[in-house]
Amino acid sequence: MKLDEVLEIVKSSPAYSVLSFDNVGLYPHQERVVVEALSRWPIRVLLADEVGLGKTLEAGAILTYLLEFADVDKATILAPANLLKQWQEELKLHFGLDFWRWDSTQTEYISPTGKIWNQPLGGNPVGPAAPSRVLISAQLARGTRQQGHIYEDAEQFPDVMLVDEAHAARVRPTLDGLYRPTRLWRLLDDVSQEVAHLVFMTATPLQTNLYEYHSLLRLLGLPELWDDSEVYKRSLEILSGGENAKSLQNARWILRLLEAVVNDMEYTPDNISPTQRKLLEMAKHSGESPSLDAINEVMKDWSSAFNLLVKLHPAHLLTLRNNRSSLVELGYRFPERRFESPALDIPLEVNRFYDGLHEYLREAYGSVEEAADPNREISLGFTKSSYHQRTASSLNSAICSLENRLNKIDAIVEGYDTDADVLEEEYEEPDISPDEEESLSENTSSEQRRLERAKSIELTYIKDLIGRLENFVIDGPFRDPKMDTMVGLLSEHLPEEGVLVFSRYTDTLDACLEAFRANQSDNLDVGYGLYTGQDAWITTDETQRPATKQDVKLALEDEDIRVVFCSEAAAEGLNLQAARVMINIDVPWNPAKLEQRIGRIARLGQTADEVVIYNLWYPDSVEAKMYTRLTERKDLYDIAVGQSPEIVSNAIRSRVVSRDRRSGGNIEEAIANLGEIRQSVQHAAIQKVWGSPEELIPLSTRVRRAFLEVLAAVTPNATLESGASSVRVTLSQPDGKSIVAESNPEDRSVLTLHHEMLQVLSDLKGTLLADEELFVVEDSASNHPIGLCLKRDNSIAVIPPASLPQLVSRLINGESMRALVREDDWVPRDEADIREQIYATSQWLPNHALLKVPFNESDSNEEQSSWSEPNLHIRSL
Numbered sequence: 001m002k003l004d005e006v007l008e009i010v011k012s013s014p015a016y017s018v019l020s021f022d023n024v025g026l027y028p029h030q031e032r033v034v035v036e037a038l039s040r041w042p043i044r045v046l047l048a049d050e051v052g053l054g055k056t057l058e059a060g061a062i063l064t065y066l067l068e069f070a071d072v073d074k075a076t077i078l079a080p081a082n083l084l085k086q087w088q089e090e091l092k093l094h095f096g097l098d099f100w101r102w103d104s105t106q107t108e109y110i111s112p113t114g115k116i117w118n119q120p121l122g123g124n125p126v127g128p129a130a131p132s133r134v135l136i137s138a139q140l141a142r143g144t145r146q147q148g149h150i151y152e153d154a155e156q157f158p159d160v161m162l163v164d165e166a167h168a169a170r171v172r173p174t175l176d177g178l179y180r181p182t183r184l185w186r187l188l189d190d191v192s193q194e195v196a197h198l199v200f201m202t203a204t205p206l207q208t209n210l211y212e213y214h215s216l217l218r219l220l221g222l223p224e225l226w227d228d229s230e231v232y233k234r235s236l237e238i239l240s241g242g243e244n245a246k247s248l249q250n251a252r253w254i255l256r257l258l259e260a261v262v263n264d265m266e267y268t269p270d271n272i273s274p275t276q277r278k279l280l281e282m283a284k285h286s287g288e289s290p291s292l293d294a295i296n297e298v299m300k301d302w303s304s305a306f307n308l309l310v311k312l313h314p315a316h317l318l319t320l321r322n323n324r325s326s327l328v329e330l331g332y333r334f335p336e337r338r339f340e341s342p343a344l345d346i347p348l349e350v351n352r353f354y355d356g357l358h359e360y361l362r363e364a365y366g367s368v369e370e371a372a373d374p375n376r377e378i379s380l381g382f383t384k385s386s387y388h389q390r391t392a393s394s395l396n397s398a399i400c401s402l403e404n405r406l407n408k409i410d411a412i413v414e415g416y417d418t419d420a421d422v423l424e425e426e427y428e429e430p431d432i433s434p435d436e437e438e439s440l441s442e443n444t445s446s447e448q449r450r451l452e453r454a455k456s457i458e459l460t461y462i463k464d465l466i467g468r469l470e471n472f473v474i475d476g477p478f479r480d481p482k483m484d485t486m487v488g489l490l491s492e493h494l495p496e497e498g499v500l501v502f503s504r505y506t507d508t509l510d511a512c513l514e515a516f517r518a519n520q521s522d523n524l525d526v527g528y529g530l531y532t533g534q535d536a537w538i539t540t541d542e543t544q545r546p547a548t549k550q551d552v553k554l555a556l557e558d559e560d561i562r563v564v565f566c567s568e569a570a571a572e573g574l575n576l577q578a579a580r581v582m583i584n585i586d587v588p589w590n591p592a593k594l595e596q597r598i599g600r601i602a603r604l605g606q607t608a609d610e611v612v613i614y615n616l617w618y619p620d621s622v623e624a625k626m627y628t629r630l631t632e633r634k635d636l637y638d639i640a641v642g643q644s645p646e647i648v649s650n651a652i653r654s655r656v657v658s659r660d661r662r663s664g665g666n667i668e669e670a671i672a673n674l675g676e677i678r679q680s681v682q683h684a685a686i687q688k689v690w691g692s693p694e695e696l697i698p699l700s701t702r703v704r705r706a707f708l709e710v711l712a713a714v715t716p717n718a719t720l721e722s723g724a725s726s727v728r729v730t731l732s733q734p735d736g737k738s739i740v741a742e743s744n745p746e747d748r749s750v751l752t753l754h755h756e757m758l759q760v761l762s763d764l765k766g767t768l769l770a771d772e773e774l775f776v777v778e779d780s781a782s783n784h785p786i787g788l789c790l791k792r793d794n795s796i797a798v799i800p801p802a803s804l805p806q807l808v809s810r811l812i813n814g815e816s817m818r819a820l821v822r823e824d825d826w827v828p829r830d831e832a833d834i835r836e837q838i839y840a841t842s843q844w845l846p847n848h849a850l851l852k853v854p855f856n857e858s859d860s861n862e863e864q865s866s867w868s869e870p871n872l873h874i875r876s877l
Contacts, residue, residue: 502566714812
C-alpha cells in the first residue's frame with residue numbers, strides 16, 4: 001500500500017478538515033467555533049468572537065467545509081468596501097479559495113490574480129452571468145434610497161451568504177418610538193428565505209440597543225415565540241434578574257421559552273443534570289399553558305431552570321462567541337490592558353464656546369429646514385448628537401463643522417438641498433426617511449422671507465461661535481489641550497514603541513498631523529503614516545508615498561514607521577499589533593466601536609505583555625455624558641451577548657457611572673453569574689477539540705508535532721528542532737533551498753495535509769500485518785471518505801483521526817495497527833454502528849443533526865435547506 005493513497009483519502013475527508021486547509025492552522029477556540037457552526041442544518045450562525053480572536057479564519061474554514069463537503073456551489077460575501085481585497089487575499093492564501101471581487105467603478109469582477117471576468121454582466125453583479133463565488137461591497141449591495149438592493153429582481157441566489165461587519169444590518173429605535181431597519185437589514189430580510197446558509201460576522205452584534213441584536217437573530221431564524229421582540233426582552237430581564245427574578249410568572253415564562261427551543265430547534269444539550277433533563281421533558285410538553293406541577297418544579301429548582309435558559313437561549317445557540325477572559329483560563333496569552341485617562345482642564349474660553357453651542361443647538365439649529373418646508377417632519381436629534389461629538393473631538397473639528405453648516409444653510413436657501421446634516425463618518429450612514437427626500441418646491445415671497453429670517457438667526461449664532469474659537473485658537477494664547485497632550489504622550493513613547501492615534505473625524509486627524517509635524521524633533525523625528533480608508537500614505541525620510549493597508553501594516557512591523565494616524569476605517573480589519581500604545585483623541589459613543597479600535601493592538605499575536613490606551617476627555621464637558629452611556633451600554637451588552645473587555649479606565653467609570661441604575665438587583669452580580677455559566681459551556685466545547693484535559697498542548701497541535709517527528713525520522717536530510725511548546729522540521733534540498741514546517745497554528749509555515757513537505761511520503765510504501773486489513777468509510781451519496789477503520793478477524797474499529805501520524809509511522813515500519821484503537825472499540829462487523837463510532841472518535845467532524853435552525857425554505861433552495869443522515873459503507877483499501 002502506498003502512503004500517498006492514505007494521505008489523499010484523509011485530505012478528502014471532513015473528519016480531518018481542520019488539518020487540511022491550504023496554509024493555516026486553527027487555534028482550539030477557532031476549531032470549536034467551526035465544528036459548532038457546522039453542527040446544525042442549515043448553517044445559520046453569528047460569529048461574534050471578541051476583536052482580535054480570528055473570526056476571518058473561522059469564516060474561511062466554514063466556507064471551505066461547505067464548498068468541499070456540503071455540495072455548496074454558489075457563495076457570496078458581503079463586506080465593507082475597504083475590506084474586499086483583504087478578504088480575497090486571505091481566502092486565497094489560507095484556504096486556496098478563488099473569489100471574484102466586484103469592482104463597482106469598472107463594473108467588472110477581478111480574480112485574485114488580476115484577471116477580468118470575461119462574461120457580459122450588463123452592470124448586474126448578481127445576474128446569471130456572474131461567477132459562482134463573489135465578493136461584493138455591502139454598501140453597494142444594500143442600494144440607495146433611489147435604487148433598491150441588488151437582489152430585488154434577482155432570479156437566482158447563492159447557496160451561502162457571508163456578511164462581514166454584520167452589525168450594520170440592524171433595526172434601531174427612532175425618537176418617535178418606532179423601529180427603523182437599515183438598508184442592509186432590509187436586503188438580508190428579503191433574501192433570508194432564499195439563501196439556505198447564512199453566516200454573520202461581528203464582534204459587536206449589539207451596538208447601542210438590545211433590539212439590534214434581536215433583529216440579527218431574526219434574520220438567522222428564531223423559534224416562533226422568540227420572534228417577538230418583547231418575548232426576547234422578557235428573557236433578558238429574567239437572565240439579568242437571577243434569583244431576584246424568581247416568581248410564578250417567570251417560571252411559567254421559562255417553561256414556554258424552553259418548549260419553543262426544544263420543539264422548534266430540535267435541540268437537547270449534552271451534559272445536563274437529571275433534574276434539568278426532567279425540567280426539559282416537562283417543558284417539551286407544556287405548550288402555551290404549562291401545568292402548575294411544571295411551574296412548581298421550576299420554582300423548586302430555580303437555579304437548574306435558570307442555567308437551562310442560558311444554555312438553550314437562541315442567542316446562545318445562534319451566536320458563537322469566544323472572549324479573552326475565558327481563553328486566558330485555558331492557557332491563552334493576551335496583553336494586559338492599561339487604561340490612562342489624562343483629564344484635561346477645560347479653558348474658560350472653551351467652556352463659553354460649549355455653552356454657546358448648546359444654546360444654538362437647543363434654540364436655533366434646524367430653523368432653516370423648518371422654514372423651507374414647515375409641513376415636513378425632521379428628526380434633528382441625530383445631527384445634534386453629531387455636533388456634540390465633533391466639537392468634543394477637537395477644536396479644529398468644531399470650526400470645520402460650523403463652517404460646513406454655513407454652506408449647508410446657503411444650499412437650502414438657494415433650493416439645492418433640504419436634507420438634515422449627516423455628519424457621522426462611519427461605515428453605515430444613518431437612513432433618512434422618504435419624507436426627507438422630497439425636493440424643495442418653489443418658494444412664495446412670504447416663504448422666502450421666512451427662510452431668510454431663519455437663515456439670519458442661525459448665521460448670528462454660528463458666526464459668533466466661530467469667532468469665539470478663532471479668537472483664542474488662531475490669535476490667542478490658547479492651543480487645543482488635546483493636541484498638546486497628544487504631543488506629550490508621543491514624546492513619552494517614541495521612538496521605542498509603536499503608537500496608533502485614533503480619531504473618528506478627518507478634521508481632527510488634520511489637526512493631529514499639524515501638531516505632530518510642528519513638534520517633529522528629537523524623539524518625534526520618526527516615520528509615520530495615515531490610514532482613513534479613503535486615504536493612506538507613509539512618510540519616511542521626509543518623503544511621503546501612497547500606501548495600501550498592507551503597506552501600512554508591514555511598515556509598522558518593520559519599524560519603518562512608528563506612528564499611524566487612524567480613522568474608524570482602521571478599526572475594521574486592519575491588524576496593527578506591532579504597536580503597543582493607542583491614543584484616542586475622541587471616543588465613539590458606542591462601546592462596540594471603541595472595542596474595535598482597541599482590538600487593533602490587544603489581540604492574538606501581540607508580543608508585549610501590556611498595551612496602553614489613552615482616552616482623552618474633558619471631565620466636565622459633553623464627553624462626561626458620553627462615558628456614562630458607554631458604561632451603561634457595555635453592561636447591557638454583557639447581559640445580552642456575553643462578557644466583553646473593559647473599554648475605559650476605572651477613573652472614568654467611577655466619575656461618570658450612572659447613579660440611577662435600575663433598583664431590581666445588582667447588575668454587576670447578574671453579569672458575573674451569567675458569565676460563569678456561559679464560560680463553563682464555552683470551556684466544555686473547547687475541551688472537546690482540545691483533547692485530554694491534563695494535556696497542556698491542544699490536540700491538533702499535538703498531531704502536527706507527531707507528524708513532524710515522523711517526517712524527521714524517515715527523511716535523511718531533515719533537521720528536527722523540538723522545544724517546550726513547538727516543533728520545527730527543516731528539509732534541505734539539492735538546490736540549497738530549504739522547506740520548513742512547524743507545529744503551532746500561529747507559525748507561518750504551519751504543517752497541514754497540503755504542505756509540500758509531505759511529498760517525501762508519496763513514494764513510500766506501507767505494510768500491513770497479515771491478520772489486519774484497512775478499510776475506508778465512505779458516504780454513498782457523495783463518495784466522500786469519512787474515516788478509516790481497521791478489520792481484525794470478524795471485528796472492526798474506527799481509527800481516530802488524531803491517530804493519523806501513528807498510523808503513517810506504523811505503516812512505514814510494518815507494525816501492528818491495533819494499538820491505535822481501544823479494545824472496547826472492537827465490535828462485530830455485522831453489528832457495527834459505523835456512524836456512531838465515527839462521531840465518537842472524531843473531535844473535528846460536525847454533526848449536522850444536532851441543531852435545526854428554523855427556516856422556511858423556498859423552492860429554489862430546497863436542496864440546500866434539507867439534510868439527511870449519510871448512508872455509509874466501507875470498502876477495503
